Amino acid sequence: MLSAESLKQIDFELAKYPKERNRSAIMGALRIAQVELGYLSVETIDYVAEYVGIPAAQALEVATFYNMYDLKPVGAQKITVCTNLPCALRGGMAAGEYLKEKLGIGYGETSADGKFTLVEGECMGACGDAPVLIVNNHKMCSFMTKDAIDAKLAEWGVK
Known part of the structure; x- marks a missing residue:
């Protein structure tokens, strides 16, 4: 779903935190996915959550709380x-x-x-x-x- 470059960037975010705190990387990981794909579909959020190693509901909570995440396509x-x-x-x-x-x-x-x-x-x-x-x-x-x-x-x- 995401390019190797985006996954590498997410790995960099994950490396900033101890393994048991990988949830802390979700904001950066969602941002990286959005930059690549243009917006965050439910499928993208689920994918990023699984990659980061957290429940999809936790990633969805973040994506719906902050207005910098776009849950539908937006203009250029x-x-x-x-x-x-x-x-x-x-x-x-x-x-x-x-x-x-x-x-x-x-x-x-x-x-x-x-x-x-x-x-x-x-x-x-x-x-x-x-x-x-x-x-x-x-x-x-x-x-x-x-x-x-x-x-x-x-x-x-x-x-």
Whole structure:
């Protein structure tokens, strides 16, 4: 199900913990699987759990608790907007509304062309940089005013 390279990366995660604590590697292992496959199906979660050596229910608990794990396919650019109170007070809600307008989708939706998914997120730990976005769970974009959003969208070919 996963490439040899991904399994090697999961082995690296597992090596960080004593054998009896291999459950601690599940977050990293799920992230690695998601990067390779694009999202985490139930079958993928079960496979990763078995590989790590924990019950599938424990892996599913992790995958459903954290919003960085995608349980269904998402767009090529998954944009998570922080709308927690500090970001909301500094333009996070407005940034989200602007993105909805520009992309023609709401939170939890993917554009018809499959290029964008918009997600509402919780605190990203960068209140001083608000409003912030996370792109594909890995790249934080700070101070996302309308102009900054337009510049980012232009990079992706959106006018």
